[in-house]
Amino acid sequence: MKKIFLFFLIIAGLSFTYLGVKGIEVDANKNDELSNQLKENSLNRYAIYNESYEQTLNYYNVYQLWKTDNINDGDDSHIISPRDMNGGTVVSSEDSYQYGKDVLSFEPGQRATFTVNIQEAGLYQFYLDYYALDHTRLTPKINFLINQQIQFSEMNTISLEVDWKIEDKIYYDRYGDELTPQSIIDAKWYQEKGLVDPNHFFVEPLKFYLDSGENEISIELLEGYILLGDVKITNQEINTISYAEYRNQNPGESNHQKKIKIEAEDMYLKSRQSIRAKYMRDPQVTPYEYKNRVLNVLDGYSYGESGDRVTYEFDVEETGYYRLAVKYYLNTNNGLPSNRRISIDGSVPFKALESYSFKYSSSWKYEVLKDDKGTPYEFYLEKGEGHTLTLSVENSEVRDIYHHLLDVLVDMQMISQEINKITGGLEDKERDWKIVNYIPNLEKRLYDIQNRLDLAIEDLSDYSKNSKIPAIQELKIARELVHEFVIDPEELPSYMSKFTKGESSAYGRINRILPTFIYHPLHLDKMYFFDDVKLPKANANIFNRFYEGMKAFLYSFFDPKYNETAKIDDDTIEIWVNKSRLYVEIMQRMIDEQFTPQTGIKVQLSLMPDENKIILSNAAGSTPDGVMGISFQKPFELAIRGVTEDLRQYDGFYDLAEEFNPNTFIPYIYDEGVYAMPETQDVKLLFYRKDTLSQLEVAPPETWDEVISLVPVLQKYDMNFFVPIGEENSYKGLDKTTPFIYQYGGNLYNPSSMTTAINEEEAFEAFEVMTDLFTIYNLPVTTSNFFQHFRSGLIPVGIGDANMYIQLKYAAPELAGKWGMLPIPGVKNEEGDIERWDPTYGTSSIIFKNSEKKQMTWDLIKWWSCKETQADFSYNIQSTLGNKFLYMTANIEGFEMSAWPSDSKSIILQQWQWIQTTGKVPGEYMLERELSNAWNKVVFDGVNPRIAIDDAKSIIDKELERKLIEFKYMDENGNIIRPYNIPTIHNVENWVRKNEDED
DSSP, rough: OHHHHHHHHHHHHHHHHHHHHTTTTTTTTTHHHHHHHHHHHHHHHHHHHHHTTTTTOOOHHHHHHHHTTTTEEEEEEEEEEEGGGGEEEEEOOGGGGSSSSSSEEOOOOOOOEEEEESSEEEEEEEEEEEOOOOTSSSEEEEEEEETTTSSSGGGOOOOOOOOOOOOSSBBBHHHHSSOOEEEEEOSSSSEEEEETTTOOOOOOOOOEOSSSEEEEEEEHHHHHHHHEEEEEEOOOOOOOOOHHHHHHHHOOOOOOOOOEEEEETTOOOEEEEOOOOOOOTTTTSSSHHHHOOOOOOOOOGGEEEGTEEEEEEEEEESOOOEEEEEEEEOOOOOOOOOEEEEETTTBOSGGSSSSSEEEEEEEEEEEEOOOTTBBBBEEEEESEEEEEEEEEOGGGGHHHHHHHHHHHHHHHHHHHHHHHHHHTOOOOOOOOOOHHSTTTHHHHHHHHHHHHHHHHHHHHHHTTTTSSHHHHHHHHHHHHHHHHHHHHHGGGGOOHHHSSSSSSSSHHHHHHHHHHHHHOOEEEEEEEESSOOOOOOOOOHHHHHHHHHHHHHHHHTTTHHHSSTTOOOOTTTEEEEEEOOOHHHHHHHIIIIIHHHHOEEEEEEEEOOOTTTHHHHHTOOOOOOOEEEETHHHHHHHHHTOOOOGGGSSSHHHHHHSSSGGGGGGGGGEEEOOOOOOOOOOOEEEEEEHHHHHHTOOOOSSBBBHHHHHHHHHTTTTOOOOOGGSSSSSSOOHHHHHHEEEEEEEEOTTTTTOOOOOOOOHHHHHHHHHHHHHTTSOOOOOOOOHHHHHHSSSSSSSEHHHHHHHHHHHOOGTTTTTTEEOOOOOOEEEOOOEEEOOOOOOOEEBBBTSSSOHHHHHHHHHHHHHHHHHHHHHHHHHHHHHOOOOBBSOOOOHHSSSSSSSHHHHHHHHHTTTBBBOOOOOOOHHHHHHHHHHHHHHHOOOOOHHHHEEEEEEHHHHHHHHHHHHTTTTOOTTTTTSOOOOTTTHHHHHHHHHOTTTO
C-alpha cells in the first residue's frame, strides 16, 4: 500500500513539475461546465444573428441606408410627460418613488401611445425616465412603433437598461465552498436612458426616423414592471475630450504612494444576471484557497457579450493622480483583442477609453492603461468614498468588418444557390458544366468577393495590430480558396466543398470565426489604482505552483467532496435526479441555502443518467430515498410492482395538490394511490405567421372544421398546415392521437368490461378525422422539422410545443413580431365551447417504499414542489444560464410566478385548462402501439379506417386481458375479480382533492 501511495506521489510530483513549467498558461474553462455553457450560449446567439442576417431588416443596414440617402439628424427637441400619454395606470406623485410628479405604471402587455409634432424631419433618439420595479427578476423589454411601423427588426424587442445588485451575504455549501451570490434588479429611477441597440454595435442610442408633422409613438411593455416618467425626443452628441484636454483640466503631478485594490469578483453592479464570479485554483489569484472554492475571478465567458457591464465601488484616501492596472487574461477568440469602454464615476474620462483594447494573453497579465507610445494614462481622483469604475464590453470598432464579411457570406450563398439550381447539387468532377454560360457575371462576382476578403484581412490586421492571429489566418485560407475559382470559375460546380459546403470551405471558415469578432470574453482577477508602488507579480513562479499543486493533490485524498459523498448519515437523504449536471448544481445550492437551514435535513443529490438503473438498484436493494425528474411512464410501472410510496398518506399532500391542475396527476395514479408528485409538464400551442395569414386575409383556426377550411387556401400557394401526428417519426404516441379522441368526446377504455373503447362512435369519428387530414386533405405526413418549415414560410400554421416557442423567440430574430400563438384547435360542443383537450406529459418526484427516511424525503418533495420554490428555481436557471433556458413547472401557481416570458404565459395557462391525460392501465403500451399502427395502415397503406380500428381493438383487448390476469384483476376465464379504478378527468378529484366530509 505504501509503495502504491509513493508511486502516485512521484507521478503527481512529475505532473505538477511539468504543470509548474507549463502552467503559466491559464485555462479558466477547464472542468467548468457552466463556463463552457455560457461561452456556447454567447457564440450561438451571434451565430443566430449571422444566419438571419440576409432576411432581417436590421438596424445596422437601415442606418447605413439612411446615411447613404443623406437623411440626417433632426434639430427638434421635445419632452413628453406622462399626462400627454394614453395607456397605463396613473400613479400619483406621492407614490412615484420621489419622481416628483404623476407617472404611469405598466405591466406586461400594456401600451403607452402619444403624438409628437416634428418641425424638421430626420433621425431622432428617444430617452426615457423609468423606474424598474422588482416585482419580477426579468429585464424590462419593450416593443417600439412609430406611426404603426417597425423601421428595423430590433424595434420588436428593446431591453431597457437596468442594473443588477449582488446580495451582500456570502453563502457556503456543506463542504465550505463559496456559492455564487444571488442578484436582483436595482429598483430605482433610471433617468434619461436612451434606447440602445440590442446587439450593441453602436455606442450611441438608436436613431429613429420621424416625419415632419405629427408622429404617433407607441411603447408596449413586453416584460417586467415599470413606472414611466418623461420621454425625451432629441439628439445628444457624445463629445468625449482627448487625454491632453483631460490632463489640462486637472493640473498637477503624482506625489503619493497609495495603492487601491479592486477585486474583480466583488462586483457592485452588473448589467446581466448571468455575469458571475468563479473560482480558479491559481496561487497568484486572490483570494486563494487550495482546500475550498472561493470566488476569486470574474468569469470572462459570462462577461463577453456586447453591452455587458460590471461596476465596482472603491474609496480614495488621498487626492491625486493614479495609474490604472487591470490584471486579466484572454487566451481564446482566435487571437482577437477584447475591447472595454472604461468609465470612472459614471463617465468616460477621455476618448481613448471609449474602446480600450486588451490583447491576447495566454497567462495572467497586468495591463497598465497607456497610449500608443506606451505612456501610462493618469487619472485624477479626489479623496472620498463611493467612487465607481465601470468596464463595458464594446465592439463598435469591429462592427463594419463584421458586417462586411456577413455581406460576403450572403453573396457566396447566392452564387451557391444559383449553381445548385443548374447542377441539382451534383458534384461531378468529370463533367464540364460551362457554368459561365449560365452565369455570365460569375467571374466578376468571385473577383469582388476576393477583393472584399483582402480588404477585411487588411482592416482586421489594423484593428488587432497583429496580422498573424488565427482569425486572420482563417480569412487568408478562405481568400485562397476563393482565388482558385477566380482563376478558373468552371471548377466551381465540381468543388463546392471548397466554396460553401462544410466547415472547411471558404464559407464555413468565415462563418465559424465571425461570432468571435463580437464576443469579447475577458477574465479579470483584480484592478489597481496606483502610483509610485510596485505591483505584485501577475503569475506564480514554478516552485510556488508546484508547492500549491502538491498540497491540493494530497488534500484530494481527504477532501469530503470526493470521499464522503457515499456516506449518508441519519440526517441526510439521498436523491437521484434525472436532469443535467448544471440543473442539479442549482438544485443542490437551493437546498443547501433554503431547505436544510429550515428543516435540518441534509440532502445529497446525485445524477441519474439512466432510469433503468432504478429497476436494477431495487433488485439489489440499493435504491436511494427518492428520485426527482423521473419521466412520466415510470411512476406507474414502479407503483404496480410495489416499489414506491403512495403520497396521499403524507401531511400536506392535499394542500400542495391544490396548486396543480388535478388532471396532471392522472398518469401517477394506480389503484387507490397517487405515486408521484408532478414536477414539469409540456404544452401544445397553435403557432401561426401573422404576416402570411394577413396577406391571405384569413384568421388562425380555432376548430378542426376551420383547419379543414384553411388547408385548401394554404395549399393554393404551395403552403400547408402541421399537426404533430404528421412528424417524421413513424410511431404515433398517445400524446399525438388522444387529443382528437378526447376532443370528440371519445374514451380509450370501457371500465365495466376492461376493454378498449376506440371502436365506439365518438372515438372512431375522431380516428377518421385524424386520418382524413392526411388522406383527403393532404397534410404533410413526414415533416422533419416544423420550426424550419415555419421559419421559411412553407408551413405558416401548425401545432408545436414549448420548444417551438423557445426557438421562435430566441433563434429566429427575423420573425420577431411576425408570429403569434393560440390554444390548439378543438371541437365545439353543444354549449358552444371549444374543447381543446390535450395530454401534457412531464417529470415527477417519487419516494421509494424501502426508504428508512420517507418522511424526510416527503418534506423535501413538498418543499421542492411548492409554488415559491418552483418559481425561484425558474429564475435561478435563467440567472445562471441565460434567458433562453426556460423551465416549465407543472405547478400552475408556480408557473404564474415563474420566469417564463409574459407574452406566452396567459396562452399557456388557457391551454392548460384543457389537460386530459390517459389513465394508466396494465397493458396500455399495446393500446398506444396499435393506435399508431392503425393510423399508419390507413394513411400509408390505404386500409379502411373501420377495418384498421377493429383489428387494433382485437389485439389490444387480448393484451389487456393478459396483463389484468397477471396482476390479479381477472381470472383465467376473463371474469373481473376486483375492480380496476381507471382515473379520468371525471373522477380524478377522488384521489387528489380532500373530501371535506372526512376528518
